[in-house]
Amino acid sequence: MDVFIIGQAIHPPAARIGDKRLEELVFDTAHAALADAGVRRAQIDHVTIAGCDELDGRSISSMLLAAPAGAQLRDEMKCTDSGLTGLCVEAMRLESGIFELGLLVSWCKPSTAPLEDVMRMRCEPFYTRPIGLNMAITDGLFAQAAGAEYGFDEYGADEAVQDCYRRASHNPRGMRHAVPGVADIATSPYVAAPLRRAHQAPITDGAVAMVVVSGDWLKRNPRARPLARVSGIGWRNEEYDLGRERLAGLKSFRGAIGDSLGRAGLKDCGALDLIELDSQTGFHELAYRAALGEQAPAAISPSGGAFAQNPYFCTGLINAAEAVLQVAGQAGPVQVAGARHAMAHGCHGFAQQGNVAVILESA
């Protein structure tokens, strides 16, 4: 693919960003990305935004947020699946040949729209809503099914969570949560067995933006210094209904990764230097690692992933921004030495109904 990232910004996360309206959060992040790229808003020819009305607490939230995202009098497109899906849309828009210089912005401020309330209303009204299904329960079902399939249990999840926090503690762009003891994790209350409260990555507010250009634009602007090339993208969805095969098969995870590897011309994940996983729980971390198997790269989620910061809707795009920093050699204390190929992963929906993978290469 002939798509490059020339600037980006990650808004400092917080459990609750209380001193800014959502519009200000979005504007500040978009503005910082443009500044990082050294381009003016007047130069961009399109904007892609990724946001979720329900998590924004507003119908058609782009009405108020498109302009702060830089889209005033620009060709703007909004996807609602996940922030990382937004990067796939943005890459396709550039690859189509119609556009050359774009701004991608995604955000999530769940402190103002409680995640579990939103998720409960994702249940269809006939079968799953009456029984009270929600995100925690679907993640619990996923943990049971994946554990049986891949042979791990909640004790393994306890250790996986601690390891995630340990990596996250070195990430200056994350929350720097204290690293909990395994016993603290193992004795936290159950939310949906075998899933305990401490197995879940803490939700945060946050936002991320990227300036993305075509190869043609880069050739005409040789002074621009690309941070990374987007070499492969892939995204897949699975069934909404939660059967055992759906829960444990990880089909869309494998499919999205396979698509992105194919586009990047890479044989398997062993060709990557690192992968940033969107593991919403310790069980997700174990399941994804098991699915990667022997092909897993040496470094998995050096940033700490969702346990560093977790603005739920755009955590996957935060992973992409971390991967960009890795292949640009700018990841700081969590830098993987010599990283040239990195994959960002994102998931969305009940029990990771959808998965997205994007491969970033050194430019």
Added chain:
Amino acid sequence: MMGKEIVALIGTGQTKFKTHYADKTYVELAQDAAKLALDDAGMEPGEIDAVVFSMAPTQFMGVNDCDRWATSHVWGAGKPFMRIHAGGATGGSALHAGYIHIASGMYRNVLVVGADRVAETPDAQHVLNLIWDRFYEHDFALNTVTMTALAAQRYMSRYGMTEEQFARVVVRARKNAMGNPYAHLRGDITVDDVLNSPRVAYPYKRFDICPRSSGAAAVVLSNLDVAKAKCSRPAFVNGVSAITHSVFMGDRMGVYSDTEFSDHDGEHIAAHEAYRQAGITDPSSQIQVAELYDPFSTFQFPMLESLGFCGRGRAAAISDAGGWDLHSGHVAVGPSGGTLCTNPIGVTGLVRVVDAANQVMGKSGQNQVKGVKNTVATAAGGSTQFFTVTVLGEDYTAPGKSVGGAQQ
């Protein structure tokens, strides 16, 4: 000039539209439209490489992110699947998202599908009040009816339109819809019927306003190789463009504004780019059919002017003279009856594309316009701040590099 790959629309499908579907769930409606489009394209679900789902606010139908529920029903499970949302402009934007899947060279066949059930909520205008700014606008009685009424008043003041002229738009739309078996509202009504319907918000009476519709629509997009093999008469997607404004209406009028709110001139910017891509230099002579996103009778005139079919303030007089009539006009405007007769918000823009494509493909039945070579389909959303313009043609424009995006 367009994208790297030529994009053809080779199959269309839409359900009948009505207030309620008591016998079908939301996802069954979406499936019906998907099946119709696949059948029309001569395709099996397995031939579809990716799916784009068209859905605007889910608060009308009551299931958050309802596209996830619909994934399997539209044969999207196991495939690349995404949802596009741009308020009322959603259907147009979803079509554009489908377009880039193929124009980028990444996919061969894409299904764009969606459904809406606007009347599931007892008060859609309450939901539409919640789209406004929480601190400054919620507490006004602002909704899409009162918002567009304000714009209509300004348009009337600028150009001297009358309520009778808007009423003729409704009469023409309802008459056209009589030949569209999928339309929600239809009928042989008079200008007096419109003028005597209950007042809602000046200048609107009830008949000036679209219904709350339920139903679904879908199209199959393919690359040129597939189109040649599958379809004897495709509609080529030759121009796609969109423009987004600030939400604040007050910032879009007056001497310091880039644009004029009441003129819907964001659509002019998008049309200019879409026409450039499609090689349209004289819309009035090159485009035979316009399917507009016109949920209110007052939308047609400024939209036709923004699309370049006539000068500012001229569309009403042409309407009075029958210039936009179905079979006898210069350009057939809304031959399907348009959005005034059918408005399932999350897919209305896609319905406009379906109807415009059917005209190119010669599938519009008794509403078929003779000699159609190019059609234009629009969508609009938010505080009339999102506009999409799509140009369809019987021939394709040569692929190549173009630098898109309107700049002010």
